[in-house]
Amino acid sequence: MIPQHPFPITGRTLSRADVQSLLSSTDGALTFVQCDFDDADLTRLDLRGASFIECSFVEAALSRALLADSRWRQCKGRQADFELADLTDAQFERCDLNNTQWRRARLASARFSNVKLTGARLAEVAGLGLVFEESLLISTDLRGLSFRKQRLVQLDLSDADLTGCDFTDAVFDGGSLRNANLTKARFAGADLRQVDLGGLKLPDTSVLKGATISYHQAAELLAELGLHVA
Structure with a gap:
């Protein structure tokens, strides 16, 4: 029987292999608190329903990742790459996502609240129902x-x-x-x-x-x- 993770994964620096190991050992959505994913290759990983709280994704690669229904609170992701990722119904709150790349990402019904997206590139996203509120979109595409x-x-x-x-x-x-x-x-x-x-x-x-x-x-x-x- 595959165990669930009833407690959040806290304070770890995680590589792609670490995340894959966690995904293979659970049948529930993962919660990460104050984890470091800087420069990590998370492309194409299935992280649907995951929660990220006070995590860092600086220059992380998340292209083509499955992130539908994910939750992001007070995360940092400067220059992270979300190209072609599925972020349907994702929610971002009080995050710093300056200069991020979202080209052709799926952002239907996603919500960005109190988020910094200065210099981000959101051209060609699928954004039906996409909502921004109280956010910085300075020089954003x-x-x-x-x-x-x-x-x-x-x-x-x-x-x-x-x-x-x-x-x-x-x-x-x-x-x-x-x-x-x-x-x-x-x-x-x-x-x-x-x-x-x-x-x-x-x-x-x-x-x-x-x-x-x-x-x-x-x-x-x-x-x-x-x-x-x-």
Whole structure:
């Protein structure tokens, strides 16, 4: 009989072989607390339902890993590679994931809350139902993602690449779009009255057609064109 692990795996530095051994010795989802996976090769491993608490994944390779329903809390993963990983229904809370790679990952119904994703690349992900809230997405590549009808709470999208993103009927609750690339983005029906629109240039403002902005924001946009509202 394969034993389960009723207690979390705590304070260990784990290699690929270590994780494979743990997976082969249990039929339940694993919980890791304060474990070190830095530089580890975890590609293609089946870690569905696993929980990671205060773990480190700096420059770890997780491409094509099965991580559906996984939970990540206060983890660090600078420059980790999640390319083509399955993260359906995964939840990330208070994690530092700057400069991570997510190309073509499955992120359907995944949630990122209070997460740092500065410089991350999320182009081409499968993100139906993907949610970000109170997160740093500065200079993040989010090309083509849909935020349609979402309430976007305190998202800092400054300098982000939002080319082709769909914000139709979205409501921005704070946050920033300062200097973001809005090429071919869609904002029809969006409520932008509480978001920072600073730095937008004339080509960008045309994509805001159909959105609601405040009088103050309108004055700022006109000022960018060298006009003054009397």
